[in-house]
Amino acid sequence: EVQLLESGGGLVQPGESLRLSCTASGFSFSSFGMSWVRQAPGKGLEWVSGISGSGETTYYGDSVKGWFTISRDNSKNTLYLQTNILRAEDTAVYYCAKAGSTRDWYLDLWGRGTLVTVSS
Amino acid sequence: DIHMTQSPTSLSASVGDRVTITCRASQSISTYLNWYQQKPGKAPKLLIYTTSNLQSGVPSRFSGSASGTDFTLTISSLQPEDFASYYCQQSYSSPWTFGQGTKVEIE
Numbered sequence: 001e002v003q004l005l006e007s008g009g010g011l012v013q014p015g016e017s018l019r020l021s022c023t024a025s026g027f028s029f030s031s032f033g034m035s036w037v038r039q040a041p042g043k044g045l046e047w048v049s050g051i052s053g054s055g056e057t058t059y060y061g062d063s064v065k066g067w068f069t070i071s072r073d074n075s076k077n078t079l080y081l082q083t084n085i086l087r088a089e090d091t092a093v094y095y096c097a098k099a100g101s102t103r104d105w106y107l108d109l110w111g112r113g114t115l116v117t118v119s120s
Numbered sequence: 121d122i123h124m125t126q127s128p129t130s131l132s133a134s135v136g137d138r139v140t141i142t143c144r145a146s147q148s149i150s151t152y153l154n155w156y157q158q159k160p161g162k163a164p165k166l167l168i169y170t171t172s173n174l175q176s177g178v179p180s181r182f183s184g185s186a187s188g189t190d191f192t193l194t195i196s197s198l199q200p201e202d203f204a205s206y207y208c209q210q211s212y213s214s215p216w217t218f219g220q221g222t223k224v225e226i227e
Contacts, residue, residue: 046218047209095164106154
């Protein structure tokens with residue numbers, strides 16, 4: 001079955017870190033770019049970060065550049081997002097998503113999401 | 121960064137209505153515009169990619185078009201399962217920004 005499964009979310013205090021994971025199955029993981037997209041409670045979608053299929057090229061949104069790090073382990077079919085120095089405004093459901101093409105970054109497969117809550 | 125302005129923010133419509141949602145890019149994005157549907161508590165779902173290509177399994181009542189930097193999602197005859205939020209996204213250049221969303225509600 002083609003699917004993405006996120007894990008690693010939870011409740012953390014401001015300033016703490018968290019590593020999110022996304023395990024892929026059912027497709028050739030290393031052939032496609034991957035992205036993280038987040039959604040704060042009651043808000044819209046915010047694209048956070050992306051990484052090429054090889055892992056050589058990474059991309060970040062302005063709000064997380066310098067704080068978050070995206071990576072992937074193609075031998076484990078797993079995508080990661082290291083989130084550092086978390087702030088209340090980082091509270092959101094974090095989705096991982098697969099690029100639909102090797103030449104485009106529309107997102108054709110999404111996980112169910114993992115909730116990150118930053119609160120003291 | 122490319123800013124995507126989506127309108128309206130919300131709309132009320134009835135089953136069978138024709139519904140149009142617009143997304144305007146702050147600069148040229150060629151045809152790199154995609155549409156997603158999201159229902160409460162669920163992950164987004166790709167509807168249309170590259171302006172007008174219907175994702176596999178998506179009903180043909182959904183369609184997309186463009187005029188310059190203005191992009192349109194049209195639902196030809198609204199069905200009960202179409203009441204949801206809709207988002208546009210540009211995939212022309214990073215960061216691949218989303219519009220703020222349009223919530224389609226029952227009138």
